[in-house]
Amino acid sequence: MLQELKEAYGFIFEDELIEEINRVGKLQVVGAGEKIIEIGDYVKMMPLLVEGAIKIMREDKDGDELLLYFLERGDTCAMTLSCCLGQTKSEIRAIAERDTKLIMIPIEKMEEWTSKYKSWRDFVFESYHARLSEMLDTIDTIAFMNMDQRLMKYLQDKAKINQSEVIAVTHQQIAYDLHTSRVVISRLLKKLELDERIKLQRNSIEVLEL
Amino acid sequence: MLQELKEAYGFIFEDELIEEINRVGKLQVVGAGEKIIEIGDYVKMMPLLVEGAIKIMREDKDGDELLLYFLERGDTCAMTLSCCLGQTKSEIRAIAERDTKLIMIPIEKMEEWTSKYKSWRDFVFESYHARLSEMLDTIDTIAFMNMDQRLMKYLQDKAKINQSEVIAVTHQQIAYDLHTSRVVISRLLKKLELDERIKLQRNSIEVLEL
DNA sequence: GTTTTACAGTAACAAGGGTTACACAGGTTT
């Protein structure tokens, strides 16, 4: 675990903090597609992402869903962070986008490290900053872009996070992530294929434009 | 200034911190409608809102605008906070919704107080938490609600923040805030009036349902 | 091999909301 920790966080945290994380953190391995946090959960551990990728989803009372953003190695979930500190329920759902390794930190350490390590404070603030930026980006996307642009952006983001220009996904899954219907997605995908920006296969899409 | 500070923040910060804020902070009075922060500004001071209300707007490259949320007494702008720490440009615009008093804190104090005062740390984290929640709320609104629902929510929020069920606003201004066109707003307002949920006058709207 | 099931393509139609154009009403300026 120590090795992975150093790779993902070594250039941020001082050795002393890395060792402390190594001591108190619990490694958790999650398979692609598995749920990590559900809406309404009380969060008692703070996750540090050391490998893989996670997608963060929003859902309202009627069950309508929307993808908010992806997290990568070196990221943490600011929402969770927020929940830990505020002792409130999670407002989002986290799902492993691919096989993922997390280090879970008990929240008691949060307060301790925040006063003890400047690098930890900076990391927490930086995380909040990054997440606010992602949220702004999400808002821009749904407020200012049409569905065809959103779809293309989605495919590109997903290709990037999975480090492959071929992404394994059905039209229905895309529809859930973008909060629209399967028919709409199929229609727009076909148009993107005609424009030679993607190639369609059953259960997968090749993104030609990254 | 000390009196106002205590009223707005006395129950959060210890006396020592209040006094320090009083010493280093600069009081700034802003009239309704005046701009406080513009997109692209480098932010060198962090504002604490002691009186009034501020609206936070997002704008993309094409000049399309969208209201994100309002801030009230006791709030601070987490975006600004974020900018201060990251030394990046502002991604939002802040405009006084009504006459407003701010106390501006030089950013050097941020780092100092963060390690020195637990109440300050908690305040900063709590601010981030509150702003993330507002952003989620904004996303819910634009992703899951129709324009008529968004409009009614807007009118209610605006009535609340201005502490009056009669709000002074033109249809065009509403259209800018909700990122739609004046005609659409006029159409929907008329429908809301027929449903007896609001009353329309020239340059103002009375909200009957709060 | 046949039957199911999940996925994808497509047409036809409905609804929401954006656009253009024009009329009119209240104030303000001259």
Add this chain to the structure above:
DNA sequence: AAACCTGTGTAACCCTTGTTACTGTAAAAC
């Protein structure tokens, strides 16, 4: 009073997106 400006009401039209329905097809289950 006449001219002007700003804000509002409304019709007609169009585009994007959502909905329903039906077809075909690949893969999996039987």
